[in-house]
Ligand SMILES: C[C@](O)(CO)[C@H](O)COP(=O)(O)OP(=O)(O)OC[C@H]1O[C@@H](n2ccc(N)nc2=O)[C@H](O)[C@@H]1O
């Protein structure tokens with residue numbers, strides 16, 4: 001095998017609770033993660049010359065070790081003393097710095113792909129142990145599907161699959177720093193914790209409405225006051241019949257869950273017409289899980 005092509009899926013957080021802060025600044029979380037059918041195309045090809053070269057369709061992204069996909073390749077190359085080099089091609093469709101784990105998912109695809117390409121025989125857990133060194137969302141992006149994530153996001157338990165529905169993603173044209181959002185949370189009191197157990201119960205019963213009614217994200221309390229457009233987008237989604245609408249991760253992307261695809265399209269159009277953002281996409285829950 002000389003090359004491998006992979007889909008690096010985006011994630012949304014159906015629930016995101018923060019339980020405490022660790023001495024190193026990271027936070028203990030309790031999150032319900034879900035893959036969606038919005039993806040970057042990641043191609044990894046062996047090349048004779050040693051080293052890593054990376055190209056991407058987004059000119060503003062770093063192509064050296066500032067790119068998390070490059071870092072992932074470097075990690076395996078150093079550990080296994082690989083003599084051949086790799087050419088990584090990223091065709092990005094997932095919005096950047098959005099709360100959709102785009103970079104983490106690219107890194108996960110590189111770890112998974114290089115394990116195959118070079119016959120490294122690492123188990124999924126061994127890949128995830130390496131992934132967490134690159135970012136807290138990387139282990140989940142290796143596993144995918146509907147998952148409870150605890151610890152800093154790396155302790156994963158598989159959940160019953162999320163019932164199928166249409167997902168509208170809308171990313172306002174602002175960038176949010178995940179580090180800054182978690183830091184800002186430290187100076188706030190968390191008044192209401194999201195009902196993560198309610199989401200788990202909804203998933204066990206296969207009850208989409210129970211899941212949607214229980215959704216919550218404590219990081220909204222930090223990001224929304226800074227960027228009220230997030231609340232405006234949620235409102236449009238709700239007005240158009242979303243059964244749930246919430247910010248994903250540290251934001252600023254908002255996702256809406258719809259039972260009816262036409263309503264999702266209507267919300268997409270209204271979000272664009274109101275000038276809230278052009279980056280609005282209709283997609284689906286995607287329950288494929290890597291084993
Ligand atoms: C917001 C989420 O995307 C929700 O899934 C994740 O919790 C963040 O995952 P991520 O971006 O892969 O996180 P990392 O790249 O490891 O960390 C970025 C920054 O977020 C903060 N961070 C991240 C994860 C965590 N459990 N606690 C934190 O406080 C840290 O300040 C860190 O410097």
Ligand SMILES: Nc1ncnc2c1ncn2[C@@H]1O[C@H](COP(=O)(O)OP(=O)(O)OP(=O)(O)O)[C@@H](O)[C@H]1O
Nearest residue numbers: 067068096097098099100101102103104106137249
């Ligand atoms: N392969 C990559 N894809 C996207 N961004 C990357 C990549 N490599 C490095 N970056 C940098 O990482 C930063 C965060 O990008 P990313 O799209 O992963 O954020 P995110 O969606 O908020 O992720 P998360 O939900 O895991 O916090 C950007 O500022 C970007 O410059």
